[in-house]
Amino acid sequence: MNKELKKLFEAYGNIMRTSELREAGYYYKKIQKLLDSGQIEQVRRGYYQYVSDSTFSDIPVITRLFPDGVLCMESALDYYGYTDRNPSAWHLAVESNSTRTRFYIEYPIIKPHFIKEDRYPLGIDKGKIDGFEVKVYDRERTICDLLLHRNKIDGEVFNTAIQRYIRDPEKMEARLMRYAKQLHVEKKVREVLGVWL
Helix, strand or coil: HHHHHHHHHHHHHCCCHHHHHCCCCHHHHHHHHHHHHHEEEEEECCCCEEEEEHHHHHHHHHHHHHCCCEEEEHHHHHHCCCCCCCCCCCEEEEECCCCCCHHCCCCCCCCEEEEEECCCCCCCEEEECCCCEEEEEHHHHHHHHHHHHHCCCHHHHHHHHHHHHHCCCCCCHHHHHHHHHHHCCHHHHHHHHCCCC
């Protein structure tokens, strides 16, 4: 049964809804048994995760519960190696009309950033963490966001990120300036990065 259960969960990216479990023939008592035996765990009301060696990764939970979430701010800086600090939460950009309550989960800790609909899609890219595909803002969008929210960012984190971006061979100055114009941070980009670009 364990192999069957593992396969079933794998087909759903290791996270299943109650309704999906029911469709597969797992009703309340069976689900309760699996929870009690530690084979599955509840990650949020109505969502369950198969407990295995890969359970150490938060990514399946994040991508399944927040398919619209885009790694941003400190999480994006961490992804690109622009910071040495481990973010205390997963920073996710979502559209501003998203329901707030869906982010109230115990673990993993999610810090949602509610972005205006016209700004949200700008710079969405794909990446891989722990073998799972994630949505992440590209380098240039991340730097623009950093400049936009400079007063909320620790000075050391800010300076490290800017210096590493400047030295990054994959940076694209033209894209940075295009985004800066759209996000109204052109002046800040010229002030902070103008000397090096």
